[in-house]
Amino acid sequence: MEVGVVGKPNVGKSTFFSAATLVDVDIANYPFTTIEANVGVTYAIAEHPCKELGCRANPQNYEYKDGTALVPVKMIDVAGLVPGAHEGRGLGNKFLDDLRMASALIHVIDATGKTDAEGQPTDHHDPVEDIEFLEREIDYWMLGILKKGWEKFAKRIKLQHMKLEQAIADHLSGIGVKEGDVWEAIHRLGLGDDPTKWTDDELFAFVRELRKINKPMIIAANKADAASDEQIERLKKEGEKRGYIVIPTSAAAELTLRKAARAGFIDYIPGSSDFKVLKKMNPQQEKALQLIKERVLERFGSTGVQEVINRAVFELLKLIPVYPVQDENKLADQFGNVLPHVYLLPKGSTPRDLAYKVHTDLGRTFLYAVNARTHRRVGDDYQLEFNDIIKIVATAK
Numbered sequence: 001m002e003v004g005v006v007g008k009p010n011v012g013k014s015t016f017f018s019a020a021t022l023v024d025v026d027i028a029n030y031p032f033t034t035i036e037a038n039v040g041v042t043y044a045i046a047e048h049p050c051k052e053l054g055c056r057a058n059p060q061n062y063e064y065k066d067g068t069a070l071v072p073v074k075m076i077d078v079a080g081l082v083p084g085a086h087e088g089r090g091l092g093n094k095f096l097d098d099l100r101m102a103s104a105l106i107h108v109i110d111a112t113g114k115t116d117a118e119g120q121p122t123d124h125h126d127p128v129e130d131i132e133f134l135e136r137e138i139d140y141w142m143l144g145i146l147k148k149g150w151e152k153f154a155k156r157i158k159l160q161h162m163k164l165e166q167a168i169a170d171h172l173s174g175i176g177v178k179e180g181d182v183w184e185a186i187h188r189l190g191l192g193d194d195p196t197k198w199t200d201d202e203l204f205a206f207v208r209e210l211r212k213i214n215k216p217m218i219i220a221a222n223k224a225d226a227a228s229d230e231q232i233e234r235l236k237k238e239g240e241k242r243g244y245i246v247i248p249t250s251a252a253a254e255l256t257l258r259k260a261a262r263a264g265f266i267d268y269i270p271g272s273s274d275f276k277v278l279k280k281m282n283p284q285q286e287k288a289l290q291l292i293k294e295r296v297l298e299r300f301g302s303t304g305v306q307e308v309i310n311r312a313v314f315e316l317l318k319l320i321p322v323y324p325v326q327d328e329n330k331l332a333d334q335f336g337n338v339l340p341h342v343y344l345l346p347k348g349s350t351p352r353d354l355a356y357k358v359h360t361d362l363g364r365t366f367l368y369a370v371n372a373r374t375h376r377r378v379g380d381d382y383q384l385e386f387n388d389i390i391k392i393v394a395t396a397k
């Protein structure tokens with residue numbers, strides 16, 4: 001589950017990515033092994049169970065701060081979006097490769113309207129056009145892949161009585177499309193079960209629907225600090241009309257705050273509406289932070305960056321944090337570490353899914369689980385909930 005940051009040049013995409021991945025705490029043990037140049041680690045931030053239960057956490061694969069859990073999430077900087085990227089223009093193919101890896105997208109737009117379609121300075125560009133343009137790029141890219149050998153493929157599905165959703169999902173597996181996504185797109189559109197009869201319009205409608213399901217997107221209306229209230233309101237309305245969450249952001253402000261926090265000048269939890277000054281700064285730095293306070297934090301309630309990340313993880317990807325423990329009374333592992341690990345799982349996951357996530361062997365030998373809050377035994381019919389604490393019981397190996 002990776003979150004991609006995408007947007008045309010000069011909208012503040014790199015600033016957003018740098019801010020989001022500038023992490024001022026050390027986590028010994030990231031769950032990720034290969035980190036490429038354009039891949040970073042960000043946090044989704046959620047309330048920690050210890051806030052409610054009054055415990056003291058000893059986190060091992062996440063960070064705990066003031067009653068919140070900072071859960072690492074992989075973020076990809078999807079560079080090279082220019083008109084025609086799906087035909088290989090600009091950094092086209094690299095762009096599409098990165099896009100392939102992303103499960104959800106943060107589309108950064110310039111809310112001020114001062115960058116044109118190619119990222120050049122201008123006075124009047126409508127950022128709503130950028131939203132439609134990105135949709136089109138992805139749609140044509142998916143359509144290109146789907147239509148490769150489509151007629152032959154559709155005939156074969158029919159003649160060999162292949163399972164339609166499965167066959168199409170296999171055909172599109174390179175972009176991470178799953179059978180359930182295909183099923184949902186077909187049913188939303190009411191497409192017939194004979195793909196040889198699908199018209200070009202239907203194929204296009206199908207990829208559009210599939211894109212909405214497979215690459216859900218949130219919009220960061222960036223440079224909000226320099227945009228008018230009317231413009232922000234209009235972008236929210238236009239975005240919502242198209243089914244998007246639109247969050248005003250100031251990536252530049254977030255980057256400054258995180259840098260100041262890392263340097264020890266302030267205490268700042270990403271997403272919060274304030275920060276605490278810890279040591280004396282020079283007048284210039286003081287002024288910069290004062291401006292951020294007035295023009296961003298007081299105006300919008302936060303810089304918006306963390307809200308975008310949280311909503312991408314918890315709403316678009318529908319992930320929930322779950323804490324496995326070995327001792328359901330002490331909420332600890334075998335060494336006495338309280339709530340040492342957290343895992344992000346898709347909503348609807350079961351305790352067995354959690355067991356597999358911890359370790360394949362634990363999944364294979366899973367017997368049942370205990371919900372540490374209720375001390376009740378739960379089985380495969382139990383759907384895990386946000387912040388559940390679960391003891392897994394397995395057969396001895």
Ligand SMILES: Nc1nc2c(ncn2[C@@H]2O[C@H](COP(=O)(O)OP(=O)(O)OP(=O)(O)O)[C@@H](O)[C@H]2O)c(=O)[nH]1
Pocket residue numbers: 007008009010011012013014015016119222223224225226249250251252253
């Ligand atoms: N006012 C304001 N300016 C910003 C903000 N975020 C970025 N900028 C400015 O916008 C310009 C472009 O920022 P980048 O982060 O380089 O933009 P980009 O989209 O990554 O551009 P490319 O690297 O060319 O793809 C820089 O001058 C930033 O300082 C913001 O939140 N507010």
